[in-house]
Amino acid sequence: QVQLVESGGGSVRAGGSLTLSCAASGRTFSAYAMGWFRQAPGKEREVVATISSDSWTTYYTVSVKDRFTVSRDSGENTVSLQMNSLKPEDTAVYYCAAGASTTSLRDGVPTYWGQGTQVTVSS
Numbered sequence: 001q002v003q004l005v006e007s008g009g010g011s012v013r014a015g016g017s018l019t020l021s022c023a024a025s026g027r028t029f030s031a032y033a034m035g036w037f038r039q040a041p042g043k044e045r046e047v048v049a050t051i052s053s054d055s056w057t058t059y060y061t062v063s064v065k066d067r068f069t070v071s072r073d074s075g076e077n078t079v080s081l082q083m084n085s086l087k088p089e090d091t092a093v094y095y096c097a098a099g100a101s102t103t104s105l106r107d108g109v110p111t112y113w114g115q116g117t118q119v120t121v122s123s
Contacts, residue, residue, distance in 0.1 A: 002026040002112045004096045009117030012086055016121070020081040022096030022114055029098075032112075034072055034079040035105035038092035038119075048094070049081060050102040059102055063089070086121045093118050 008020040020036065035050035049070040050059045058070055064083075072079040079096060094117050097110035104110065 002029060002032065002098050004098060004112055004114035006094065006096045006114045006117040009094060009119045011120040011122065014087055014121055014123050016086050017082070017084045018086065018119060019083065020094055020096075020117060020119070022079045022081075024077045024079070024096075024098065026077075029077045030074040032098040033100065033102045033105055034070075035097045035099065035102070035110065036070060036079075036081045037095045037097055037110075038090075039095070039116075040089075040092040043092075045095070045108070047106050047108065050105045051079065052102050057102060059106060083119070086119075088121045088123045091119060091121050 003025040005023045012018055033052050036048040037045050038048050039045040051070045051072050067085045069082040096114035098112040099105040099110040
């Protein structure tokens with residue numbers, strides 16, 4: 001069992017930066033691939049970024065590539081999402097997720113979800 005708690009959301013002007021953090025409980029955190037998803041009002045939830053259990057493999061959706069960076073600290077049981085050059089279209093509730101593999105995360109079938117944190121980017 002893994003419990004995920006996100007933090008770091010908030011409101012920022014376009015062009016600004018935010019860092020989201022996800023604290024995971026459970027001794028098996030290091031065995032899971034981790035990911036960040038987001039859901040904007042009226043839209044489907046989409047995968048934003050994923051990172052493999054060994055941190056070697058990352059994936060970013062095209063719209064955030066070169067602006068967002070996902071990282072994990074298995075010693076601290078945390079995964080982070082550094083978001084730079086934020087745009088109004090990045091406004092959404094962001095969710096942390098854990099899955100058996102980065103493939104399962106990208107397929108939208110994580111094993112565990114966090115409760116979400118709101119990110120609002122104003123123009």
